[in-house]
Amino acid sequence: MKILGIEHIGIAVEDTENRSPFWEHVLGINRTTTEIVEHEGVKTDIYNTGKGKVELLKSISDDSTIEKFLNKKGEGIHHVCFEVDNIKQAIIELKEKNISIVSENPSIGAEGYKIVFIHPKSTGGVLVELAEKTT
Numbered sequence: 001m002k003i004l005g006i007e008h009i010g011i012a013v014e015d016t017e018n019r020s021p022f023w024e025h026v027l028g029i030n031r032t033t034t035e036i037v038e039h040e041g042v043k044t045d046i047y048n049t050g051k052g053k054v055e056l057l058k059s060i061s062d063d064s065t066i067e068k069f070l071n072k073k074g075e076g077i078h079h080v081c082f083e084v085d086n087i088k089q090a091i092i093e094l095k096e097k098n099i100s101i102v103s104e105n106p107s108i109g110a111e112g113y114k115i116v117f118i119h120p121k122s123t124g125g126v127l128v129e130l131a132e133k134t135t
């Protein structure tokens, strides 16, 4: 697989409105999109530095993974996302190497990216997302 760079860092927040001023006004990073990802039960606010993004993740569903994460660990870094050139190829390679992935097939995440998550047990405790741009 070919990693093209760090795409974003996903951060779980209780409330995006409380947390946005730090990213937007203290660090001065432009918010580029706000999007509901219905099947994951989250609202995402994306801030783009131009060299990697910050994705604030707020739960909008009681059984979302972000809700569970917040209940267990509180606010903070939830995952790190790397951009890949070909996600299907990446999944094949991960399976060949017995790396534990959260789903066998890519799903559609924020910004329409094709995404897959690698289980923290295979990475030393970090939830890793791989994403392929679709446009």
Ligand code: CO
Pocket (backbone or CB within 6 Å): 008, 010, 055, 079, 081, 129
């Ligand atoms: Co993400």
